[in-house]
Amino acid sequence: MTESLHPLLPAATPVLRLDDDLLQVGGVDGRAGLRVQPAGADVAALIRRLDGQRPERAVRAGAVADGVPAAVVDDLLAGLRSAGLVHDLAAADLLAADPGPAARARAAVELPAAVPAPGTGGRWRARRQSAVVVEGATRVGTPLAAVLAASGVGRVHVRDRGPTRAGDAVVGGAAAGDEGRPRALAAADAVRRASPLTDLRPLAPEAAVDLVVLCRPWAAADPLTAALHRAGTPHLVATVRGETGIVGPLVVPGAAGGCLRCAEAWRRDDDPAWPRLAAQLAAADAAPTGSTLTALFTALTAAVQVLAHLDGDDDPVTVGGALEMRPPEFLPRLRRWPAHPDCACGAARRSTPGPGPDADR
Ligand SMILES: [Zn+2]
Numbered sequence: 001m002t003e004s005l006h007p008l009l010p011a012a013t014p015v016l017r018l019d020d021d022l023l024q025v026g027g028v029d030g031r032a033g034l035r036v037q038p039a040g041a042d043v044a045a046l047i048r049r050l051d052g053q054r055p056e057r058a059v060r061a062g063a064v065a066d067g068v069p070a071a072v073v074d075d076l077l078a079g080l081r082s083a084g085l086v087h088d089l090a091a092a093d094l095l096a097a098d099p100g101p102a103a104r105a106r107a108a109v110e111l112p113a114a115v116p117a118p119g120t121g122g123r124w125r126a127r128r129q130s131a132v133v134v135e136g137a138t139r140v141g142t143p144l145a146a147v148l149a150a151s152g153v154g155r156v157h158v159r160d161r162g163p164t165r166a167g168d169a170v171v172g173g174a175a176a177g178d179e180g181r182p183r184a185l186a187a188a189d190a191v192r193r194a195s196p197l198t199d200l201r202p203l204a205p206e207a208a209v210d211l212v213v214l215c216r217p218w219a220a221a222d223p224l225t226a227a228l229h230r231a232g233t234p235h236l237v238a239t240v241r242g243e244t245g246i247v248g249p250l251v252v253p254g255a256a257g258g259c260l261r262c263a264e265a266w267r268r269d270d271d272p273a274w275p276r277l278a279a280q281l282a283a284a285d286a287a288p289t290g291s292t293l294t295a296l297f298t299a300l301t302a303a304v305q306v307l308a309h310l311d312g313d314d315d316p317v318t319v320g321g322a323l324e325m326r327p328p329e330f331l332p333r334l335r336r337w338p339a340h341p342d343c344a345c346g347a348a349r350r351s352t353p354g355p356g357p358d359a360d361r
Contacts, residue, residue: 008052090121141215142173167288238302240290245298248318257320258339
């Protein structure tokens, strides 16, 4: 038996009256709307009460008690669904909400994007049960952590051991007044500002992490990467090198797509001196980098990829590739990083042979 659907018409969707018996729902934002007839006061009230809190059968029973025929209710819901105006929450989504009216109000504006289409009910709960670790409270990592928490990810921990520098301050991240404080604490405060009830505690070494986001500029040469691979933990690069924002690759050990070492192997093929350069790059505590626009474009692009992974979307675009964006246009460009045949991860053996990586790497 499937979970019953809880239809939600977001409170911001306009319900506009054209005449005594005709309503228009939505249709003023470039997307399809729905004209509803018959549409007396009882139908208008029914539409406005689609708050996602009641299962469909309770919605129908309530409307029938108010004198609206069941067939009218069914036609209305079918029309709202086919126009993409109603989002169907699962009962589990409602149970996954934080307590209190303020948390409910924050969730109400996030839910329509988290449960975008029929059949996606339950994804909010999955996000609420997810744990993400952000490695590096950088100008990308801290706003990214805040965005993920605000988007419903239940546990977000930011790892960093350094002190906050003046240049670490960024919109949505460390504040100007955080200079000198531990970056991990500044990051936790930034997440709390966006989402006060998110679980920020560190995870035990043996605890399962759904995804680690590597926000330091040269994570591939970091020993941490090998440990993540051994543990089978999915990981994603999200950083700024120079003024180029980079999101990807998303590495899911054992699945399709190469790993960070594959990308390093391609670089080494291109320049045998690369490993010596990379070791020095990874060893340095990189200075804050990336303009506000670059850092936030990168953080938001990374958040889309993280949520796609947590939500179970097939093949997020950064599996086997990286999105790169740079000023002034910030139009993302996808650079492919296929599995390298010499890499110990073995991804090349699991995927169909294709061309090497894109040029200009
Ligand atoms: Zn590999």
